[in-house]
Amino acid sequence: MYTKEEYRELLRVEVYGTKKLGLLARYDRRHRNPSTNAVYLMRKMQYYAGRGWLGRIISRRAQIKLVRRYNIFVGKNTIIGKGISFPHPTGIIIGQTVQIGERCKIFQGVTVGSRNNGDWKQGLQPHIGNDCTLFSGCAVIGAVTLGDKTIVGANAVMRCDSEPGSVWAGIPAREIKRGQV
DSSP states (O other): OOOHHHHHHHHIIIIIOSSOOOHHHHHHHHHTSHHHHHHHHHHHHHHHTTSHHHHHHHHHHHHHHHHHHHOOEEOTTOEEOTTOBOSSOSSOEEOTTOEEOTTOEEOTTOEEEOSSTTGGGGTOSOEEOTTOEEOTTOEEESSOEEOTTOEEOTTOEEOSOBOTTOEEETTTTEEEEOOOO
């Protein structure tokens, strides 16, 4: 899925930050901080998924660690842009064919996926734009497209498309504020 250079760049941006870190500091960032560790395991899983039989084993182990440690499931075919952030990495479900833009924040308990079982085979899963924020407990389900800088409030159930810069809340989610990008 990623080349080695892309994988290293993603880790540099999302896990290690912009400062030059020593070996011990890099290890500390990668393994002791839950937010960066969850992103590291997700990127490792996606990088090794298409790298032969040994890569599939490494990918599967990273996926199992991600599920056991943080209760996060991310599909191997999920396309996630640079700068993803899990501020509270617990209980997050991201479906197989979901596409997420750059610099998105996903809080705890978020579900992003299909409405019906098997919809992922037809690609009926959400497309999330850049700089979006999905607050705790929300669900974005079905063939939904969220525009750039969309905010989905806590425990909202998003089942329709959104314009860029809008704020959504409620069950089912309703537009609260229409913003400018």
